[in-house]
Amino acid sequence: MASQAPTGEAIDRLIITPRPLSDYRDMFLLTDADLTAGPILDCPGGASPFGAQVRARAGSVVSVDRAYRLSRDELAERVRRDTALTETWTAANRESFNWAYLGSPVALRRLFEVAADLFLIDYAPDGERYVAASLPTLPFPDGAFRLTLSSHLLFCYPEYFTYEGHLTGIVELMRVTSGELRIFPLVDTTGRPYPRMDELCAALAERGILTETAIAACSYLAGGDSLLRCRWKEPR
Template identity: 40%
Template sequence: MSDRTAPAPAEALVTSRPLDEYCGLFGLTRAGIAALPGPLLDCPGGAAALAAEARPLGCRVIATDPVYARPADEIAARVLAARAAMAAAMDARPDLSPAPRHRPPDRYLRSWDRAHRLFAADRAAHPGQYVAAALPRLPFADGTFALTLSGYLVFAYPALFGPERQLAALTELVRVTAPGGEVRVHPLCDGAGRRTGHLDAVRHALGERRITSEIRTVPAAEKAGRPRRVLVLRRADHRRNGSGPPRP
């Protein structure tokens, strides 16, 4: 596995997904999030509303993203650019859209608009829960988080994350996750819907680092929706038992 032939890095979109979309993407429930025995890491957090919407449930979320080092107006501009890019992508490839009910795109993207407003207000009120950092190196102690989520980054941007960097990023996400906790990664394809061809090699390399992996199929939240494939990682030396944390 080598990054030598990887193209120049691309810039990740700064998206604004609401809590309900996170639940659908990662196979979560609000009750499960509320029952987590420790904090949740959202990496990358972008301009999502996860931290704002999870707080009333009793769950503390730390969001981390390199964009948090930028001024608020620059973040807002990148959010609008991401919204426009998503609208164009939904028009061009409706088969990749979240679900048939999300037509036209603005119907779906209105939930992003609300999420962005919640994010902006929450970051202003709780700046310590939004940490400027980038994979594959995070400023958190080992085993800090009960659950770690990573959406639309590690496999979605092959120009930004070649195989070696993907392996380093996934290993780092496991490092900051508590024994008995999980790392969940979605999607397992790039922005054009092409599946990661070297995923088996990445999983084998993770196993050599004593990290177990499984591909979990998350049922669609609605009849016409598509099931999701989520990569779930755990420390191999942890033995689950009845006293372990509940699955969210």
């Protein structure tokens, strides 16, 4: 049986990106009130400065990523390498991306460099603001977060996450969420919609989780502008 979540070598091939608060607002339709209404979980946080930027606005965020197992220097090197790779990769696959939003490969690299630096200034593997953990197992009590955000992992890498991995990952993200879970995007890295979405949403409904899609205020990949919103049928 295939593993339920990426492990070992496979995970090392996933890039670690630093999307900033402005992108999170657009991906997840976040309002100013959302940022300060209660504890937020960002999983995977990657090199995003989202937590640092929300804390600068008096909000509370815990960022979780399996890459936080790396030493600070190792993580900094990976993030800088992956930021450079992003420019090369998007330039080589221009037709796949939404340049009306992203600008150009150079503009994207500039944005990511600033965002990654903001992250690295704030980052410390303290087990409080930044927690090293891997889906589908999170080290938090039930309902610990009012809002959970998950960007560019689930649905993006169907070659690494099986269907069961998606189901157990979302159920675990919901276990620690009292309010709402938002996931973006719903396409893989080639822009292909997740093929088993209807089946997945039906399986979530059987577990008391309601789902609906919404149109985000951005897309990176052409056509990839939907997010998934998940709530408990019986509020917790």
